[in-house]
Amino acid sequence: MLNDQELLRYSRQILLAHIDIDGQLRLKDSRVLIVGLGGLGAPVALYLAAAGVGELHLADFDTVDLTNLQRQIIHDTDSVGSSKVDSAIKRLTAINPEVRLVAHRAALDEDSLAQVVSGVDLVLDCSDNFGTREAVNAACVAAGRPLVSGAAIRLEGQLSVFDPRRPESPCYHCLYGHGSEAELTCSEAGVVGPLVGLVGSLQALEALKLLAGFGEPLVGRLLLIDALGTRFRELRVKRDPGCSVCGPRHA
Secondary structure: OOOHHHHHHOOHOOOOOOOOOHHHHHHHHHHHEOOOOOOOOOHHHHHHHHHHHOOOEEEOEEEEEEEHHHHOOOOOOOOOEHHHHHHHHHHHHHHHOEEEEEEOOOOHHHHHHHHHOOOOOOOEEOOOHHHHHHHHHHHHHOOOOOEEEEEEOOEEEEEEEEEEOOOOOOHHHHHHHOOHHHOHHHHHEEEEEHHHHHHHHHHHHHHHHHHHHOOOEOOOOOEEEOOOOOEEEEEEOOOOOOOOOHHHHHH
């Protein structure tokens, strides 16, 4: 149940007919894994904690660098040199002490990733490299967990939702195959801060929709964001029956 403090804290959300008390309770009972606490993971973690998601698993093996602060808004100057997970925990606890925070400070290998993914309800990929995205996608397909995937570089962003619980849903590998320009990092190509904030905020919104059970998630759709011209474009994405990751699972 929700106590009086929770009813007050989440009152503006609960007022929405699409969420109401039942949806807020679903959020409270949810467990979520956030992979990466950088530009995308920062707004994701902040908004999910503020919204009352019951348990957040925070995965990042990196430390805070001064160059991160232009866009990774969960960290501050005093946290430079410290673990990104520890920095995020400090900020999230201050925002909402009712949320359970589980730290994963070491890089997740195939076994540990599979174990963590199978123990949560939803995964958000906020990483910045193709190898991690492929590994997270494979773990989500194997465990049957929905994946909210975002990316941003330079002045362009992308967002999609992959849900192996739905037979028609593609997976990340269906869309990107064995590689993409995502191999290029922000430290090499640059990125504008509000863009990653926008993509991360949309990832958090998609997560809330999936967890609370409202709206139409971005399953089978790829949202493309052009920050330079402030334009949004949507592409339909179909599942590849021959996909080496999700094909056999749905056959």
